[in-house]
Amino acid sequence: xxxxxxxxxxxxxxxxxxxxxxxxxxxxxxxxxxxxxxxxxxxxxxxxxxxxxxxxxxxxxxxxxxxxxxxxxxxxxxxxxxxxxxxxxxxxxxxxxxxxxxxxxxxxxxxxxxxxxxxxxxxxxxxxxxxxxxxxxxxxxxxxxxxxxxxxxxxxxxxxxxxxxxxxxxxxxxxxxxxxxxxxxxxxxxxxxxxxxxxxxxxxxxxxxxxxxxxxxxxx
Amino acid sequence: xxxxxxxxxxxxxxxxxxxxxxxxxxxxxxxxxxxxxxxxxxxxxxxxxxxxxxxxxxxxxxxxxxxxxxxxxxxxxxxxxxxxxxxxxxxxxxxxxxxxxxxxxxxxxxxxxxxxxxxxxxxxxxxxxxxxxxxxxxxxxxxxxxxxxxxxxxxxxxxxxxxxxxxxxxxxxxxxxxxxxxxxxxxxxxxxxxxxxxxxxxxxxxxxxxxxxxxxxxxxxxxxxxxxxxxxxxxxxxxxxxxxxxxxxxxxxxxxxxxxxxxxxxxxxxxxxxxxxxxxxxxxxxxxxxxxxxxxxxxxxxxxxxxxxxxxxxxxxxxxxxxxxxxxxxxxxxxxxxxxxxxxxxxxxxxxxxxxxxxxxxxxxxxxxxxxxxxxxxxxxxxxxxxxxxxxxxxxxxxxxxxxxxxxxxxxxxxxxxxxxxxxxxxxxxxxxxxxxxxxxxxxxxxxxxxxxxxxxxxxxxxxxxxxxxxxxxxxxxxxxxxxxxxxxxxxxxxxxxxxxxxxxxxxxxxxxxxxxxxxxxxxxxxxxxxx
Numbered sequence: 001x002x003x004x005x006x007x008x009x010x011x012x013x014x015x016x017x018x019x020x021x022x023x024x025x026x027x028x029x030x031x032x033x034x035x036x037x038x039x040x041x042x043x044x045x046x047x048x049x050x051x052x053x054x055x056x057x058x059x060x061x062x063x064x065x066x067x068x069x070x071x072x073x074x075x076x077x078x079x080x081x082x083x084x085x086x087x088x089x090x091x092x093x094x095x096x097x098x099x100x101x102x103x104x105x106x107x108x109x110x111x112x113x114x115x116x117x118x119x120x121x122x123x124x125x126x127x128x129x130x131x132x133x134x135x136x137x138x139x140x141x142x143x144x145x146x147x148x149x150x151x152x153x154x155x156x157x158x159x160x161x162x163x164x165x166x167x168x169x170x171x172x173x174x175x176x177x178x179x180x181x182x183x184x185x186x187x188x189x190x191x192x193x194x195x196x197x198x199x200x201x202x203x204x205x206x207x208x209x210x211x212x213x214x215x216x217x218x219x220x
Numbered sequence: 221x222x223x224x225x226x227x228x229x230x231x232x233x234x235x236x237x238x239x240x241x242x243x244x245x246x247x248x249x250x251x252x253x254x255x256x257x258x259x260x261x262x263x264x265x266x267x268x269x270x271x272x273x274x275x276x277x278x279x280x281x282x283x284x285x286x287x288x289x290x291x292x293x294x295x296x297x298x299x300x301x302x303x304x305x306x307x308x309x310x311x312x313x314x315x316x317x318x319x320x321x322x323x324x325x326x327x328x329x330x331x332x333x334x335x336x337x338x339x340x341x342x343x344x345x346x347x348x349x350x351x352x353x354x355x356x357x358x359x360x361x362x363x364x365x366x367x368x369x370x371x372x373x374x375x376x377x378x379x380x381x382x383x384x385x386x387x388x389x390x391x392x393x394x395x396x397x398x399x400x401x402x403x404x405x406x407x408x409x410x411x412x413x414x415x416x417x418x419x420x421x422x423x424x425x426x427x428x429x430x431x432x433x434x435x436x437x438x439x440x441x442x443x444x445x446x447x448x449x450x451x452x453x454x455x456x457x458x459x460x461x462x463x464x465x466x467x468x469x470x471x472x473x474x475x476x477x478x479x480x481x482x483x484x485x486x487x488x489x490x491x492x493x494x495x496x497x498x499x500x501x502x503x504x505x506x507x508x509x510x511x512x513x514x515x516x517x518x519x520x521x522x523x524x525x526x527x528x529x530x531x532x533x534x535x536x537x538x539x540x541x542x543x544x545x546x547x548x549x550x551x552x553x554x555x556x557x558x559x560x561x562x563x564x565x566x567x568x569x570x571x572x573x574x575x576x577x578x579x580x581x582x583x584x585x586x587x588x589x590x591x592x593x594x595x596x597x598x599x600x601x602x603x604x605x606x607x608x609x610x611x612x613x614x615x616x617x618x619x620x621x622x623x624x625x626x627x628x629x630x631x632x633x634x635x636x637x638x639x640x641x642x643x644x645x646x647x648x649x650x651x652x653x654x655x656x657x658x659x660x661x662x663x664x665x666x667x668x669x670x671x672x673x674x675x676x677x678x679x680x681x682x683x684x685x686x687x688x689x690x691x692x693x694x695x696x697x698x699x700x701x702x703x704x705x706x707x708x709x710x711x712x713x714x715x716x717x718x719x720x721x722x723x724x725x726x727x728x729x730x731x732x733x734x735x736x737x738x739x740x741x742x743x744x745x746x747x748x749x750x751x752x
Contacts, residue, residue: 051584055583060496
């Protein structure tokens, strides 16, 4: 009996202190790509980002890519979305398929007249809440300059970003920003304020060669 | 009215302080005796409590030591019985193997000896029989008429016949001798075979003698263990410690093997049980892989137990031979199946790795998807499959160090517990002594605070002791009784301060008690003496 007890204790200690790793939380990533005006020229960078994100996705994670155009609060603007399968081999195939879809989109995309970032963020929060991911990340690949057509109401909308990470990627400087950098800073500050007031976390990554910190906070 | 104003007895602060000090000293002096008693009682109580605790711990240590000794001796007895039993098994096997063939050997040796005897008998030299007509020749030779030619012819013929017969006899003799040599030649292989067989018997007997020496030695050890001598306990203890560390080392190696095994099968397990589900926060795939390894180790334990290599499960050891053999077959079959599954999983892991590498290569835009090196990829695949197949069987042997580890762990834990209890007892005794001397120190410090009243008291008592002495010298008999009573009171007071008898300060304090309690008791005793 004592021997069995000792053996059990040994087995449990190996189990507890041994090889198994804690299961990472399911990750949900929603990438908004600005397709307005000259930003379409930056889409190759967006492709790189998507490829990087795909390489970091695990089975069970959720990933969606949507365009920011005149009215982004629409499911029609979602270019591709998927929940990766439990099995690693199937998840692998899904990644390849996702990449093909994005490639086709980049080849065929036409510039939009306006930039509805808030609508895109709203759509992102809706989808990420729907899939109920453990870690919710909204990536905005844009210069963050919102340009809405007449009649579109976005200023009075209160965002609910509690539990969301919002990361602005490749926030390019416009010609007017070069003339007056305060505009650029003001734009960034305004978005940061908006996101943090809505309960979310705000980050900016402009150097796309150092993307390793994109999901670092939750990985570690 | 502030607190400082309350303290100001007189307008001068220094004077107020001095007055307060005097008041305090007087109060402390008056409370000296009960305070001393409290301090000393408390220190005594602490001293006794800690001593008792130390004693209890030592008793527990003694019981544990005894128990450890019993366990160690029992384990040693079991091990010695096992060894002796095994040696007897070997002797039994040798005797069965060799003595089972003994009748055959005996028959063969008898046959060899018979053959040698026959050959020897046949080779014995038979003297040639003298011819029957020699007497007739002798008679003819004695005929006197030797000059007669007829007789001479007859004699000549006889001579010729004799020569001829002699030659014939010589030939026959040579022929017979040659025959005998041939027979002796035929005896040689018989001798050699006989010698070989005798050598074999000698070797077997030597082996048996060696075994019997080993058994004798082990029986001596066994007897010492049965007697429970200190030497046996020491030997068993040191042997147990060394076995513990060796088994720990081997088990560390085994855990390394199990870890490699785990990483070999954990990844492809996700294909079977899913890569997202989790149990108690751990990935199900990881737990499934670990469970497979545990099942393999368990099967290994059962296999070793069924083979009677280990004795962890008495139930398996008590099974009949037929059931045991069946169990060996079943456990081996399960192990084989698990090893095959692991080899398959290892293969699958390699495929998954390749697919993932290819996808990563596509996503990073680096091109070929890992086609380079495809020609040598089979080596890693084969190596992984081989490891996947071999490791479960290697893990079977974990049962041996595991058994040793479990057995020696009891002894090691016992030794650690004994050491801890001894240290604890020592610490408790140290604290007990410390508390005793701390009480003494506090008493002395207290007296230091009231040194002034004590000094005054000393002076007064000196004067008191001087006055009766002077009266006694002048022959005052009435005051002699008073002096006696005073000394009686003093001695009583000293009796009251018994606990501090070892220290001069305390004896002084005992003497000091005569100021309060001492006086009272002195009066009582004076009354008693007076009545007597």
